[in-house]
Amino acid sequence: MGTLAVLERALVSYKRLWQASVFSSFILPVLFVISIGIGVGGYVGDVDGVSYLDWIVPGVLASTAFQMAVGESTFPVLGDFKWVKGYHAMRATPVGIGDMVAGYQLYIAFRVIIASVVFLGVSAAFGAIHSPWVVVTPFVCALLGVAVSAPTSAFSASIENDSYFALLFRFVVIPSTLFAGVFFPVSQLPALLRPLAYASPLWHAVELCRSATLGVAPPWPAVAHVAYLLLWAVLGALLAVRAFRRRLSD
Amino acid sequence: MIYARGLVKRFGEFTAVDGIDLEVAPGEAFGFLGPNGAGKSSTMRMIGCVSRPTAGELRILDMDPVREGPAIRGRLGVCPQTDNLDPDLTVFENLTTYARYFGIPRPEARRRAAELLEFVQLTEKSGSTVDPLSGGMKRRLSIARAMINEPDLVLLDEPTTGLDPQARHLLWERLFRLKQRGVTLVLTTHYMDEAEQLCDRLVVMDAGKIVAEGSPRHLIETHSTREVVELRFGDEPPAAYVEKLAGIGQRLDPLPDRLLLYSDDGDGAVDEVHRRGFTPSSVLVRRATLEDVFLILTGRTLVD
Ligand SMILES: Nc1ncnc2c1ncn2[C@@H]1O[C@H](COP(=O)(O)OP(=O)(O)OP(=O)(O)O)[C@@H](O)[C@H]1O
Ligand SMILES: [Mg+2]
Numbered sequence: 056m057g058t059l060a061v062l063e064r065a066l067v068s069y070k071r072l073w074q075a076s077v078f079s080s081f082i083l084p085v086l087f088v089i090s091i092g093i094g095v096g097g098y099v100g101d102v103d104g105v106s107y108l109d110w111i112v113p114g115v116l117a118s119t120a121f122q123m124a125v126g127e128s129t130f131p132v133l134g135d136f137k138w139v140k141g142y143h144a145m146r147a148t149p150v151g152i153g154d155m156v157a158g159y160q161l162y163i164a165f166r167v168i169i170a171s172v173v174f175l176g177v178s179a180a181f182g183a184i185h186s187p188w189v190v191v192t193p194f195v196c197a198l199l200g201v202a203v204s205a206p207t208s209a210f211s212a213s214i215e216n217d218s219y220f221a222l223l224f225r226f227v228v229i230p231s232t233l234f235a236g237v238f239f240p241v242s243q244l245p246a247l248l249r250p251l252a253y254a255s256p257l258w259h260a261v262e263l264c265r266s267a268t269l270g271v272a273p274p275w276p277a278v279a280h281v282a283y284l285l286l287w288a289v290l291g292a293l294l295a296v297r298a299f300r301r302r303l304s305d
Numbered sequence: 306m307i308y309a310r311g312l313v314k315r316f317g318e319f320t321a322v323d324g325i326d327l328e329v330a331p332g333e334a335f336g337f338l339g340p341n342g343a344g345k346s347s348t349m350r351m352i353g354c355v356s357r358p359t360a361g362e363l364r365i366l367d368m369d370p371v372r373e374g375p376a377i378r379g380r381l382g383v384c385p386q387t388d389n390l391d392p393d394l395t396v397f398e399n400l401t402t403y404a405r406y407f408g409i410p411r412p413e414a415r416r417r418a419a420e421l422l423e424f425v426q427l428t429e430k431s432g433s434t435v436d437p438l439s440g441g442m443k444r445r446l447s448i449a450r451a452m453i454n455e456p457d458l459v460l461l462d463e464p465t466t467g468l469d470p471q472a473r474h475l476l477w478e479r480l481f482r483l484k485q486r487g488v489t490l491v492l493t494t495h496y497m498d499e500a501e502q503l504c505d506r507l508v509v510m511d512a513g514k515i516v517a518e519g520s521p522r523h524l525i526e527t528h529s530t531r532e533v534v535e536l537r538f539g540d541e542p543p544a545a546y547v548e549k550l551a552g553i554g555q556r557l558d559p560l561p562d563r564l565l566l567y568s569d570d571g572d573g574a575v576d577e578v579h580r581r582g583f584t585p586s587s588v589l590v591r592r593a594t595l596e597d598v599f600l601i602l603t604g605r606t607l608v609d
Contacts, residue, residue, distance in 0.1 A: 140389035
């Protein structure tokens with residue numbers, strides 16, 4: 056009950072800006088597909104036996120979800136502790152700490168699913184979807200969203216100053232996006248760096264999405280990829296509960 | 306409603322609440338009066354079950370705040386010292402989303418929100434976001450929000466600090482109506498007039514301790530004289546007159562700008578000042594207030 060109330064609050068806030076947000080989750084992939092998929096793809100040719108456009112679409116899909124999930128759990132979460140004090144307001148009601156974390160993660164999942172569906176619509180229009188398995192990708196993206204947003208929320212709840220976010224983006228988010236198999240296969244990376252890609256939840260989601268839109272088998276058993284993402288989600292949620300509790304008790 | 310014995314709150318080495326005893330009965334309007342840093346908010350937060358007592362016994366609504374926090378919070382209405390409204394939501398949505406935290410069904414939440422906005426005279430602002438509201442409107446909205454779950458006990462931390470006199474009087478009037486409905490009110494304040502207006506009973510807090518307790522009338526009668534004379538002198542600082550006027554009235558308190566002379570017979574005391582050959586530049590005889598009680602008890606003024 057408390058969880059749904061927390062979700063509802065986030066949705067009511069979102070209602071105010073959903074048009075702008077859906078528009079940007081529509082326009083961004085279009086720009087991406089045209090510039091990178093078609094423009095760069097014209098030089099690159101095929102990757103792993105498919106056109107570069109088809110190959111990159113699932114990667115950009117997952118990385119869009121990844122960035123959205125991180126973005127929505129940095130400033131909004133810190134702000135809700137520091138300025139809005141929305142969590143303090145909830146704290147004075149029967150809503151529990153677990154509800155606060157779970158409700159917000161549901162919201163992230165919701166946002167990511169909407170953005171993914173819009174993105175898939177655009178990609179389909181460019182003929183980049185080749186398998187009915189595509190229907191699982193919004194859920195893969197939602198799982199990825201929670202896997203990264205839960206630990207990010209924990210981080211945001213533990214800091215006092217938003218300048219840490221610049222470090223997070225520079226040293227975690229951008230490298231992840233560049234080296235997690237979104238734009239080129241991880242096999243192109245020096246062997247030394249590959250484990251870093253494997254450690255990133257983004258890579259696992261990218262491979263799952265790619266196998267789903269192209270209709271090929273993922274590099275690891277699908278179950279292993281999903282389990283790894285679940286592990287991040289669960290550990291992240293536990294960390295977030297701990298960080299929220301610390302922040303809200305004195 | 307509230308029962309506390311030896312309640313203590315420490316932040317590290319610092320003791321913010323230093324062993325206080327309290328009892329608040331149903332239907333009572335109870336006040337905490339004290340200067341900045343007295344420990345009022347720290348006490349309120351323990352009563353609101355959001356801050357854990359360091360030591361002592363505390364029972365709220367006959368429950369244990371540590372073990373039964375959610376059940377207690379479900380029956381409390383809390384208006385914190387600093388507003389924590391949702392700035393991006395409308396006035397109406399602030400109430401309805403908050404209602405959902407208590408599990409109130411949506412149609413009922415809308416009904417109560419409309420009714421409460423009427424009560425705090427914000428119906429016209431219903432569709433506006435919170436950001437552009439004035440301080441007094443935000444405060445009224447916070448109080449309306451605290452009432453959304455029809456609480457048995459309402460905690461108001463400085464409900465009128467920072468408001469202009471008109472806004473304060475409106476709030477007092479609304480709070481008075483709540484009291485008439487039988488809602489138990491617990492509030493903190495720096496303002497004597499507020500405590501005198503609203504509270505059946507209050508405690509004066511200073512540096513984490515309760516220094517006096519009783520009804521406003523009772524506190525004035527036991528700790529102060531009936532009347533107070535405020536004397537201002539043009540030539541010398543008020544402290545210089547303490548010796549010269551010694552023996553007049555029961556007590557003399559020099560403040561930076563004036564001398565307070567406590568006497569049950571203010572006019573008689575003024576006559577005596579003149580008889581000794583002193584001519585203050587201004588003389589004011591007034592009834593004693595809680596402000597005087599506070600000064601007598603702690604040696605300091607309340608609002609600095
Ligand atoms: N979370 C905290 N950590 C450390 N010290 C705190 C904390 N909260 C309050 N204090 C300290 O405890 C003391 C009492 O604070 P409290 O807020 O209870 O006072 P107050 O009576 O409400 O004052 P005011 O009238 O200014 O609101 C202050 O000295 C304050 O600095
Ligand atoms: Mg306070």
